Amino acid sequence: xxxxxxxxxDDREISGLVxxxxxxxxFSARVAxxxxxxxxxxxESPADLILxxxxxxxxxxxxxxxxxxxxxxxxxxxVTAKSDDIDRIIGLEVGADDYVAKPFNxxxxxxxxxxxxRRTAPAAAPATASSxxxxxxxxxxxxDAHRLFRGTEEIALSTGDYDLLAVFIERPxxxxxxxxxxxxxxxxxxxxxxxxxDVALSRLRRKIEADPTKPALIKTVxxxxxxxxxxxxxx
Amino acid sequence: xxxxxxxxxDDREISGLVxxxxxxxxFSARVAxxxxxxxxxxxESPADLILxxxxxxxxxxxxxxxxxxxxxxxxxxxVTAKSDDIDRIIGLEVGADDYVAKPFNxxxxxxxxxxxxRRTAPAAAPATASSxxxxxxxxxxxxDAHRLFRGTEEIALSTGDYDLLAVFIERPxxxxxxxxxxxxxxxxxxxxxxxxxDVALSRLRRKIEADPTKPALIKTVxxxxxxxxxxxxxx
DNA sequence: ACGGTTTGTAACGGCGTGTAACGGCGCTTG
DNA sequence: CAAGCGCCGTTACACGCCGTTACAAACCGT
Numbered sequence: 458x459x460x461x462x463x464x465x466x467d468d469r470e471i472s473g474l475v476x477x478x479x480x481x482x483x484f485s486a487r488v489a490x491x492x493x494x495x496x497x498x499x500x501e502s503p504a505d506l507i508l509x510x511x512x513x514x515x516x517x518x519x520x521x522x523x524x525x526x527x528x529x530x531x532x533x534x535x536v537t538a539k540s541d542d543i544d545r546i547i548g549l550e551v552g553a554d555d556y557v558a559k560p561f562n563x564x565x566x567x568x569x570x571x572x573x574x575r576r577t578a579p580a581a582a583p584a585t586a587s588s589x590x591x592x593x594x595x596x597x598x599x600x601d602a603h604r605l606f607r608g609t610e611e612i613a614l615s616t617g618d619y620d621l622l623a624v625f626i627e628r629p630x631x632x633x634x635x636x637x638x639x640x641x642x643x644x645x646x647x648x649x650x651x652x653x654x655d656v657a658l659s660r661l662r663r664k665i666e667a668d669p670t671k672p673a674l675i676k677t678v679x680x681x682x683x684x685x686x687x688x689x690x691x692x
Numbered sequence: 693x694x695x696x697x698x699x700x701x702d703d704r705e706i707s708g709l710v711x712x713x714x715x716x717x718x719f720s721a722r723v724a725x726x727x728x729x730x731x732x733x734x735x736e737s738p739a740d741l742i743l744x745x746x747x748x749x750x751x752x753x754x755x756x757x758x759x760x761x762x763x764x765x766x767x768x769x770x771v772t773a774k775s776d777d778i779d780r781i782i783g784l785e786v787g788a789d790d791y792v793a794k795p796f797n798x799x800x801x802x803x804x805x806x807x808x809x810r811r812t813a814p815a816a817a818p819a820t821a822s823s824x825x826x827x828x829x830x831x832x833x834x835x836d837a838h839r840l841f842r843g844t845e846e847i848a849l850s851t852g853d854y855d856l857l858a859v860f861i862e863r864p865x866x867x868x869x870x871x872x873x874x875x876x877x878x879x880x881x882x883x884x885x886x887x888x889x890d891v892a893l894s895r896l897r898r899k900i901e902a903d904p905t906k907p908a909l910i911k912t913v914x915x916x917x918x919x920x921x922x923x924x925x926x927x
Numbered sequence: 928a929c930g931g932t933t934t935g936t937a938a939c940g941g942c943g944t945g946t947a948a949c950g951g952c953g954c955t956t957g
Numbered sequence: 958c959a960a961g962c963g964c965c966g967t968t969a970c971a972c973g974c975c976g977t978t979a980c981a982a983a984c985c986g987t
Contacts, residue, residue, distance in 0.1 A: 540797055547803035550810070555790075568779035575785075587923050588865060601865045602921040603911050613906060615974060616914040652934090653976050659936055660975085670935090679933070679984070850964060887944090888966050894946055895965085905945090914943070914974070 459484040460574060463504035465495050465521070466536070467513055471559075475508065475566075481644060482567050492516035492524075504531060506574055509553070511537040511546065522551040532577045534569060536561070590692035591626055594674065596665070597692075598626060605665075617642075618661045625675065625685035634682040658683060694718040695809060698739035700730050700756070701771070702748055706794075710743065710801070717802050727751035727759075739766060741809055744788070746772040746781065754786050755879040761787045767812045769804060771796070784875045785863070825927040826861055829909065831900070832927075833861060840900075852877075853896045860910065860920035869917040893918060 462484045466472040476486035487504070489495035491513050498504075507525065511518040522533055533553040535546055540558035547556055554573045557566060588601035597606045603619050605612045614622065620642040624633070635654045639647040647654070662669045676686045697719045701707040711721035722739070724730035726748050733739075742760065746753040757768055768788045770781055775793035782791055789808045792801060824836040832841045838854050840847045849857065855877040859868070870889045874882040882889070897904045911921045 540800065544797060544799035544801075544803035547800070547807045550807075556804075562775055562779065564779040565775065565782070568782035572782045572785075588921075603913075603919070604908065604921070611906075611908075616912070616916075617975065651976090652978085655934065656936075656976075659934095663936095677934070852965065886966090887968085890944065891946075891966075894944095898946090912944070 460505035461485050461487070461502070462506050462508060462570065463495065463498060464488045464508045465490075465492070465513065465518070466508070466510045467491060468510075478563050478567065479570075480640075483644065484570075490514075492521045495521065506532045506534065506570060508534050508536060508570070511535060511542060519546065519551050522553055526552045530577075532573050534573060592690045592692060593626070593629075593687050598622065600626065607665075612664055614664070615660075617657050618664060621657055621661050622665075625683075626689055629685045629687065629689045632678045632681050632684045638682065693720045695740040696720050696722070696737070697741050697743060697805065698730065698733060699723045699743045700725075700727070700748065700753070701743070701745045702726060703745075709798075713798050713802065714805075719805075725749075727756045730756065741767045741769065741805060743769050743771060743805070746770060746777060752879070754781070754784065754875060757786045757788055758876070758879060765812075767808050769808060780871075783869075784872055786875070827925045827927060828861070828864075828922050833857065835861070842900075847899055849899070850895075852892050853899060856892055856896050857900075860918075861924055864920045864922065864924045867913045867916050867919045873917065 459482075462479050464472050464475050464479075464486060466475065466488065467490045472488045472490075476488055479486040487498055489498050492515055495507075509518050509522055513521070518535065518537075522535065525531055525533060534555045534557060535551070535553040536557050536559060537543055537546060538559045543556050543558050546553070554577065555569050557569060588599050590597060590599050592598070595607055599605070600623060603614060605614050605622070621638070624638060624641045633641075634647075635651075636647040638654050639645060639651070642657075658675065659669075662672055662675060666672050666674055674685065674687055676684045678684055694717075697714050699707050699710050699714070699721060701710065701723065702725045707723045707725075711723055714721040722733055724733050727750055730742075744753050744757060748756070753770065753772075757770060760766055760768060769790045769792060770786075770788040771792050771794060772778055772781065773794045778791050778793055781788070789812060790804050792804060825832065825834050827833070830843055834840075835858060838849060838851075840849050840857070856873070859873060859876045868876075869882075870886075871882040873889050874880060874886070877892075893910065894904075897907055897910060901907050901909055909920065909922055911919045913919055
């Protein structure tokens with residue numbers, strides 16, 4: 458779903474709050490408690506942005522920042538507890554993309570993350586971002602443009618249809634629980650008697666299944682959830 | 693003498709303190725109390741960076757920022773009294789280079805000024821690279837001339853149509869909220885029951901969509917805003 | 928086959944969005 | 958300066974989306 462943010466922070470309470478905030482805002486968040494843990498997580502999968510605390514056990518935030526700058530071009534936002542430190546960090550020219558002082562306004566933090574991602578995005582991809590497309594069965598799904606085609610016919614998708622399909626496309630051949638679907642599409646968690654996912658699914662099936670009474674694309678997995686049961690080819 | 697900073701701030705006390713600080717740090721500082729005074733000073737001699745307060749008598753800081761961004765590439769740091777405003781300003785994408793909340797740590801302010809000057813210094817020269825003409829689908833849009841063509845046919849645009857389209861062109865494949873659209877086109881913020889954006893969009897769609905009842909270029913994203921859903925090629 | 932549980936979906940209604948229509952304002956023109 | 962015109966903000970209403978509810982159908986253990 459969202460872009461991957463890596464939070465490097467040794468205070469569990471703060472990292473918990475921040476990662477919850479980020480997930481709520483549509484990012485995916487991982488936490489590392491020190492430089493070594495960060496390296497391990499980056500080896501597993503890359504991050505789109507790193508939120509880096511200054512004070513850390515072991516290797517210092519400044520050192521980590523310099524190191525990251527040296528090899529990759531991952532955007533970095535430095536976080537520091539004492540606002541007096543900020544001018545020092547900036548002065549040191551470690552090359553972070555932005556700087557935030559604790560305690561920070563959550564919405565400001567999110568806004569600064571978005572601003573940095575926006576600013577650095579054109580550098581990575583060409584400014585005229587081409588749209589991502591995938592194929593499955595005889596469909597072509599233009600993810601960025603929110604458009605779905607079967608053959609040459611366009612199938613109109615509501616925002617709800619799109620959210621659901623986009624989630625499935627990214628996770629084919631895997632059972633997704635109602636809780637996961639709820640979280641990934643609406644950003645809120647699923648409560649016991651909530652049927653909105655089922656109804657949304659029924660509506661999506663009506664548009665994309667050849668025979669909605671015998672679903673072939675989106676299978677029901679009883680007592681578990683739903684699964685996008687076809688292969689997805691990147692274009 | 694150091695680089696020329698222009699402080700746009702109506703509070704005499706603050707502007708006095710800031711300009712003293714800047715001079716002490718080796719910059720040259722001038723003060724303007726509002727947008728008109730700023731224009732006069734810029735006409736006399738250019739500035740290397742503008743420190744722009746959000747709340748000003750007469751023309752608003754956001755409006756000034758947009759105006760400055762439109763013609764030149766002078767680095768701008770926005771200053772605001774309420775830290776809650778910061779996330780909104782950043783979210784609005786007025787395009788400032790940094791944002792600082794009052795009351796600020798003087799050394800942090802200086803550090804941020806230096807950081808912005810450092811970052812923007814090399815970018816100044818090759819700024820005039822891109823042509824001001826873009827293509828999308830089978831349209832050619834001449835941004836400077838305010839003219840839009842589909843194939844060889846010209847499509848007449850009102851200034852309202854143009855403003856909206858120009859904003860979208862610069863931010864393809866991104867959902868823009870009504871608040872952002874309002875601010876970027878009209879320079880004022882969006883209030884809950886204001887439908888003028890919706891109507892303006894409807895009028896633009898009527899001119900550029902093949903089938904305005906099934907919008908393909910400008911998608912509605914329910915509960916969020918609108919998105920220009922096509923790729924834009926620079927000419 | 929029976930009863931309880933889970934899933935499918937039609938129907939309803941609240942609310943967000945599309946857009947026709949009206950009218951004020953500023954600009955052009957004679 | 959009056960008349961005409963086009964632009965655009967407001968209003969009002971129609972329509973579509975989606976969360977909820979209710980009931981039917983499918984499923985499963987016994």
